[in-house]
Amino acid sequence: MAKPAERSAARLAAVQALYQMEVAGKGVTDVMAEFESFWMGREVEGVTFGQAENSFFRALLVGTVEQQRAVDPAVDTALSAGWPLARVEAVLRAILRAGAYELAFRKDVPARVVISEYVDIAHSFYSGDEPGLVNGVLDSVAREARPGELPERSGRAASKAGT
Template sequence: MSRRLARETALQVLFQRDLTKEPLITAEEVQRWAVEFQVPEASRGFAQELVDGTITHQGEIDQLIASLAQDWTISRMANVDRNVMRLATYEILFRPDIPGRVSLNEAIELAKRFGGEESAKFVNGILDRVVDQKSIGDSLDTEANSSKPLGST
């Protein structure tokens, strides 16, 4: 299964959505992009999950990115950079089946391929903080759960 092609497809769909200001993306639109990128059938569902999840959680994702991007608003960021970070942040926060560092590395590769000269560095700087915050949050959750007496809720 080619997750990289699925991520590229999801990025293209999210980029297009950002340009057109369309609130929703249909499954047919994702399929059209997947066919264009020759995404294997087995990976198309993953592309759809990434698009749907990123759109569903976009408000909180944008808030987090904006809070970590010193002196940058979401609207001032390059369209590619913004959508690469949205996609990766969705994976980091809401896809526990994907290690955060994998999502980070994939995002850097997308930024290198589709973004500007400084995109990879910019994306890396912000997403590294997203991964760190998620790790801290997970550690605190684990500590809180392990400190409870057995049988308590």
Template sequence: MDSTEGSVTPAQRHKARHFALQAIYQWQLTGYSATEIEKQFLEDQPIRGADLEYLHDLISGVINNVDEIDATFAPHLSRPLDELDQVDKAVLRVGTFELMFRQEVPYRVVINESILLAKEFAEQDSHKFVNGVLDKVVKAIK
């Protein structure tokens, strides 16, 4: 279900972020190209109801800009980037990408969505960690 820009709902965007997080997690573990990850993901996942354009933008945007994204949030971590849990790293990469490259999305929406994803997929208190890091990223970007 692809959607035109004017009729995208928050639920469709949330689903796009949900699936993008899973795709980025898979990419982190496999190292496949953005194209291959997206192709596998679209074939293997029941992604009905997601904003497919936004999903594509998130997957390709995070993978193609990962060094810049990591350099933006890494200074705000309490431990080295390579010691981060893979789910936390994926949540922070998607959230930081949106804060950097999708500035039409209000930062509060990005942070709230990232917290929801952390609550859904990550360790128990990860959402607090994600909130703290992304809050600092917002201040650093402005």
């Protein structure tokens, strides 16, 4: 069984690969090979990239791309009105897509773990409101994709999430 740190590194690598696919226009096969050969488990320009569970990285990356037509509407529904996923910055969009994919299609991982992991990834890129946005959006996606798995929201949290 993979160590939690290897799963976390796989999630981060999947988000970075999704971002790179979008900005560089590369295909999933090319990006996957590049990350596995040159990034994961290596030090690049003074930055150490953690050793990732390759099979989980591949499953997240390929799954997110293959299920994007199901994932994007789920994220759009969870975002505030007037802010469709297409208007969200590219790194944040990659985080939301990967998290929503995992919530909807990888039910072997508890929803709380998925949400926490992607909030942590958001913290590694952003210092503003973005991690809170990731938390709120993925919480909403989880409640749709996995009814009953998360505890009921308290009155204050429920009203805050609805705004």
